[in-house]
Amino acid sequence: MARYRNRPSSxxxxxxxxGGSSQLWRRWLGPLxxxxxxxxxxxxSEFATEEVAxxxxxxxxxxxxxxxxxxxxxxxxxxxxxxxxxxLDPRTAKDxxxxxxxxxxxxWPSFGGGLKREC
Numbered sequence: 001m002a003r004y005r006n007r008p009s010s011x012x013x014x015x016x017x018x019g020g021s022s023q024l025w026r027r028w029l030g031p032l033x034x035x036x037x038x039x040x041x042x043x044x045s046e047f048a049t050e051e052v053a054x055x056x057x058x059x060x061x062x063x064x065x066x067x068x069x070x071x072x073x074x075x076x077x078x079x080x081x082x083x084x085x086x087x088l089d090p091r092t093a094k095d096x097x098x099x100x101x102x103x104x105x106x107x108w109p110s111f112g113g114g115l116k117r118e119c
Contacts, residue, residue: 001077001097004029004033004076004077004097005028005029005030006029006030006031006032007030007032008032008033008034009029009032009033009034009076009077010033010034010035010036010072010073010074010075010076010077011025011029011033011034011035011036011075011076011077011078011079012036012038012068012072012075012077012078012079012080012088013025013035013036013037013038013079013080014038014039014078014079014080014084015038015039015080016037016038016039016041016044016047016054019037019044019046019047022035022037022047022052022054023047023049023051023052026051026052031051034053034072035051035052035053036052036053036054036055036068036072036075037052037053037054037055038054038055038056038057038064038068039054039056040056040057040058041056042056044056053072055067055068055071062087065084065087065088069091074091074092074093074096075088075091075092075093075096076092076093076096076097077092077096077097077098077099078092078096078097078098078099079099080099080100085098085100
């Protein structure tokens with residue numbers, strides 16, 4: 001991902017956690033990066049800064065994702081579990097990066113997951 005450092009680029013991180021990773025990506029990518037954090041929890045809006053945009057919505061609903069894409073454009077980097085891959089992969093820059101993280105929840109029934117269950 002070094003090709004995105006200190007260059008105009010955009011990253012969408014779905015799931016803000018405690019807000020630290022959005023700031024980490026902003027510092028690592030540099031001042032030209034647009035970092036967008038998405039979360040279902042409205043309280044995550046407190047993580048927004050001049051450098052990091054936070055939007056609240058339900059990512060499995062593709063209309064929310066399309067609204068984010070309309071506002072911020074084609075992302076170069078997308079970070080999320082496989083749940084949004086089908087929708088965002090064709091909408092990510094052709095030479096972009098899609099990072100699948102937090103896959104452990106894909107095996108937890110409370111998150112709709114389980115071994116050999118379809119995403």
